Amino acid sequence: MNVLRIDVYEEDRTDAGHLADAFRHAALGRSVTLSITVHTRAGELMESIEEHGSDLVILSIRKNSKQLDGLTVAQQLRRWDVKLPLAFVSDCSDYAIHGYSVQALNFLVKPVKVADAAQLLGMVLDSGRHHSAAITVVSERVTLRVPVASILYAESKRNRIVIHTSNQDIPTYMPLSRLEASGGGIASMSSELLG
Incomplete structure (x- = not known):
């Protein structure tokens, strides 16, 4: 069974929990086990990806964020790895256009639906990009x-x-x-x- 490592950059733990639940439900019936890690700070996200790699990074974009914006973090990640699968999540669909600048796979709107999580999960699994050292x-x-x-x-x-x-x-x-x-x-x- 494949293990898919998903890193989530989200400062709101409740939102992160809902996102993780949507992905766990989306993975049911697939031959994949999810390892989901939530990061509330950009530095810990970057360190984790550097040390362990990642199969998918989901970055939150918030209007009044206290932390570094998900789009800025995505730009830093793109300098590291141009093929790392990225996706954004926000409560405002107006931010979706920004995903094009960093070649994001998808944009999810909060609260994330299981069907949307399943679509993104399928994109990552179909890409064959996961588990690259x-x-x-x-x-x-x-x-x-x-x-x-x-x-x-x-x-x-x-x-x-x-x-x-x-x-x-x-x-x-x-x-x-x-x-x-x-x-x-x-x-x-x-x-x-x-x-």
């Missing part, structure tokens, strides 16, 4: 999340490593041992290049 690297003072599956090879020149992916070359100064520890066959590819 990734490493986090700092390149040119920007933190990026690089899916391991997209890494073609890595080369090392003195203290600098260049990670070659299917769509970009990423220079970084991380230790080669950290790249090799990320798995996914990177160790053998990088060793061949360096040997």
